[in-house]
Amino acid sequence: GQQLNQSPQSMFIQExxxxxxxxxxxxxxxxxxxxxxxxGEGPVLLxxxxxxxxxxxxxxxxxxxxxxxxxxxxxxxxxxxxxxxxYFCAGLGTNAGKSTFGDGTTLTVKx
Amino acid sequence: GAVVxxxxxxxICKSGTSVKIECRSLDFQATTMFWYRQFPKQSxxxxxxxxxxxxxxxxxxxxxxxxLINHASLTLSTLTVTSAHPEDSSFYICSATLALSNQPQHxxxxxxxxxL
Numbered sequence: 001g002q003q004l005n006q007s008p009q010s011m012f013i014q015e016x017x018x019x020x021x022x023x024x025x026x027x028x029x030x031x032x033x034x035x036x037x038x039x040g041e042g043p044v045l046l047x048x049x050x051x052x053x054x055x056x057x058x059x060x061x062x063x064x065x066x067x068x069x070x071x072x073x074x075x076x077x078x079x080x081x082x083x084x085x086x087y088f089c090a091g092l093g094t095n096a097g098k099s100t101f102g103d104g105t106t107l108t109v110k111x
Numbered sequence: 112g113a114v115v116x117x118x119x120x121x122x123i124c125k126s127g128t129s130v131k132i133e134c135r136s137l138d139f140q141a142t143t144m145f146w147y148r149q150f151p152k153q154s155x156x157x158x159x160x161x162x163x164x165x166x167x168x169x170x171x172x173x174x175x176x177x178x179l180i181n182h183a184s185l186t187l188s189t190l191t192v193t194s195a196h197p198e199d200s201s202f203y204i205c206s207a208t209l210a211l212s213n214q215p216q217h218x219x220x221x222x223x224x225x226x227l
Contacts, residue, residue: 042206043218088154088155
């Protein structure tokens with residue numbers, strides 16, 4: 001089946017630093033999604049990307065849908081302590097509604 | 112934005128008890144709902160896909176008689192963990208989607224299940 005490789009697995013950064021994480025796949029996806037999960041809660045959708053090459057921002061977050069449709073990245077600028085959590089990428093293919101999820105990137109921000 | 116409500120948020124019960132978890136889409140009609148299980152510091156593990164009015168599709172290795180799923184309406188799906196044992200203790204999360212070609216899943220806040 002389809003699989004996503006998400007990296008890095010974890011990151012430890014200083015407050016104010018920029019962060020970058022990415023997902024790659026051997027399969028093509030029609031939609032790329034980025035979620036954030038706070039401890040003890042469900043994932044929340046941050047950004048949805050619908051076209052190859054699309055670059056979308058949401059506040060300090062920026063994500064891009066790769067031209068090949070097999071990858072996506074998420075950048076967080078000027079990190080703050082509340083950015084702590086697990087970030088998941090997800091791809092939507094032809095199986096309507098059913099996303100394939102990456103294994104997550106755990107972000108720790110030191111004040 | 113789309114809102115999915117999951118209840119209860121936390122359950123502590125004795126071994127052998129059956130536990131029901133509800134997942135509701137509050138502001139849209141969800142043709143498809145998903146149930147996930149998540150162990151500490153691990154990714155989301157899909158358990159089953161639930162389509163309104165039909166039987167759920169379970170992932171390999173998930174016991175359908177152990178984890179009963181009902182999706183009786185476009186806004187409600189339930190997961191019942193039957194005769195729960197300590198190894199069933201976990202974080203269970205539901206999600207809902209319109210199941211159109213590019214519609215993302217929206218997640219509930221999860222249920223922390225602890226079996227004593």
